[in-house]
Amino acid sequence: MIYWALMVTLELMLHTKKGANWIANSIKIPYSHFHNIIKYHRFARQKRTILQMNKLLIIGCAILVLSCTPSTKEQSHQPDESNSKIQEYLSQYKPYPMDFDASGYDETDKLILQKLVEASMYIDTIYWLQTSKYGMHLRDSLEQVKDNPEVADLLTLVKRNGGPFELLNHYETFIGNKEYYAGEELYPRGMTAEQFDAYVEQLPEDEKAEFMYPYTVIREDGNGGYKAVRYHEEYAEYIKPIVKLLKEVADLTDNESFAKYLRLKAEALTTDNYYDADVAWIDMEDSKFDIVFGPYETYSDGIKGVKAKYESYIEIIDQEASKDLEKYTAYLPEMENNLPIPDEYKSDASGLTAKFVVVNDIIRKGEGAIGYQAVATNLPNDPAVHASKGTKKTFWKNMFIARFNGIIVPVSEVLIEEEQLPYLSDEGFFQFVLMHEICHAIGPRTVKTGPNKGMAANASIGPNYNPLEEAKADIVGLYSLDYLMDKGVVDSTRRKEFYVSYLGSMFRSIRFGLNEAHGKAAAISLSYLLENGGILYNSETGKWSIDFENFDEGIKNLSAEMLILEGDGDAAKVQEFFNKWTEETPALADAMEKTSDLPIDVLPIRSIKWE
DSSP: OHHHHHHHHIIIIIOSHHHHHHHHHHTTOOHHHHHHHHHHHHHHHHHTOSTTHHHHHHHHHIIIIIHOOOSSHHHHHHHHHHHHHHHHHHTTEEEEEEEEEOTTSOHHHHHHHHHHHHHHHHHHHHHHHHHOHHHHHHHHHHHTTTTSHHHHHHHHHHHHHTSSEEGGGTTEESSSSOOOOTTTTTSOTTOOHHHHHHHHHTSOHHHHHHHHOTTEEEEEOSSSSEEEEEHHHHTHHHHHHHHHHHHHHHHHOSOHHHHHHHHHHHHHHTTTOOHHHHHHHHHOOSOSEEEEEEEOOOTTOSSSSOOOOEEEEEEEEOHHHHHHTGGGGGGHHHHHHTSSSOGGGOOOOTTOEEEEEEEEEEEEEEGGGSSSOOSEEEEOOOHHHHHHTEEEEEEEHHHHHHHIIIIIHHHHHHHBOGGGGGGOOHHHHHHHHHHHHHHTTSSOSBOOSSTTTTSBHHHHHOTTHHHHHHHHHHHHHHHHHHHHHHHTSSOGGGHHHHHHHHHHHHHHHHTTOTTSHHHHHHHHHHHHHHHHSSEEEETTTTEEEEOTTTHHHHHHHHHHHHHHHHHHTOHHHHHHHHHHHOSOOHHHHHHHHHTTTSOSEEEEEEEEEOO
C-alpha cells in the first residue's frame, strides 16, 4: 500500500523530481528505487492491470499525506503544517444547516422536485468539466475515503472551491501542485487574452462571433489553430439526460407557464440559444416551484470575461412575499431617467419587466454551490433579453437569514461605531440587496461611444466588467433608493437603517478578497466614499461609520463615474479606475486584521427529507 501512497502523492501533489526526492527521503527510500516505483505505477495504470486503481490510489494518498506518523519531529513538521493550513481555510466558512422537508408534498410534487434535483446533478458535472477536471478527479477519489475526518475536511474544501484552489486566498493550491489557470477548462491551458485576441482578429466575422459567444469552449483544432465548440456539443453526454428530465417535469406540472418554460429550456440546452426560454422564465406565473438552471454567470472566465458557467438552484416560491415586491416594477423607467449621467448614456427602460421572486432553495449545484454564496441574483444576462423584456430577480430567503446572522452581524459588531449599530437590521440588508438587483437592469448595457459603440459592455471591457457591474449595482441601487424614498415608495424614516446595513454588508464582501467580483466591488466603493465623502473612519478606535450629511452626494458622484465607464466600454480606463480605488489602505488592512478570526461566508449543510 505504501507504494501506491507514494505514487498518488506524486501524481496529485508534486510532479517534480524535487518533490519526489522529498517524499522518498521522508520515508527513507532511495530516489532511484522511488523512480522505479513511478515507472511501474504508470505502466500498471496504462495497462489497467490493477482493479479499482483510483480507490487504491486515493487511500494511499490519505494514508501518506494525512495519517503518516514519521519518526522524528522534523519529519512530522510538513504534514502538521499542511493540516493546520486546511483548518485555517475551513475556519473561513460558518457551517449552517439548511434542511428541507418535502414529506408533506403530494406524490406528483415530490416527483417533480426529485427529477429537478437529479437534473441538477448533471448540471454539476458539466460545471466541473468547465472548471477543473483535475479537481473533479480529486473530489470523486476523496469521496471514497471520506470517513477519515481529515480527508473529509479536504473534500469539503475541494467541493466548496470547485477544485484544489482556495478562492478566498488568491487561488492558493491546497492539494496537488497544479497552478491555477484563469481560463480553467474553457480555453486551451496557457492561452492568454492577448493570444486569444490576436487569433480571433484574423477570423471572418461569423467565426469571431462564435469565439466570443458565451456558450462556446475554445479548443485546439489539430492543425495548429483553434476552434469554438458549442456547449451542447461539448457536453452532449450530460445535456441529453437533463433534457429528458425537464420534459418529464413539464408533463407532470399543472402550471402551464412553468411547463412552457421547462420545454423551452430543454430545447435551448440543445441549441445554446436561450432567448425564448429566458422570456418564458420571466413570464412564469403562479408556480409553486422555480429553478435557476443553465449557463449564466461569467465571473469565472479570467481570460475574456464572456464564457458562462452552468449552475442550478431548485426553489420553492414564497408567493406572498414575491407579490409584495411587484410595486417596484413600475418605477424602472423613472429610475433610468433619474440616473446622474448624460442622456446619451441612458437606456430605454420602457416596457421592461422586473419580475421579483422570493424563494427558499432546497439545493444548489454547479457554480451556485461554489465559492461566494449568493443571496440574490438578477438574470438572465443576455443584453437582448434586457432590452426587450427585462430581468427576473430572485431572492433566496433562507440564504439571507444565514448571511445576516452568521456573517454580517459579527463583522459589524467589530468594525462599526457603536452608536450606529442600532441601525443595523436584516430588513435594511434586504432593502440594499433588493435595490442592487433592480439596478443591474438599468444603465448602459452596450457601449454608447467610441470605436466599440454597440458592443456588449462586458465584451468590450473584459474580465473587469464583472466587479465594475457589481459595484455599479451597489451604488446605483443606493442612489435609486434615495429617489424612491423621496417619492414615498420606500419608508424614508429608515434611511439610516438602510445605509448602515449597507456598510456592514460592504465589509462582509471585501473579506472575499480582491480576486472575487463582489469583494473588489465593495473595496472600490469603500475607498471612494472614504476619500470623497459618505463614509468616515476613526483612526483612534479603528471603527467605521456612515457620514449621513455627505453620503447621498458621494453616492451620486460615484454612480456617475461608474455608469460612464460602462457606457464608454474602455478597458484601459476601467483598469485605471481599479488601480486607483482597490489599493489596500492602512485603514482597510486594519479592518481585515480585526476580523481575520471571523468566518467570511456560510457553508450550507443541506438535506432533503422525502418521506
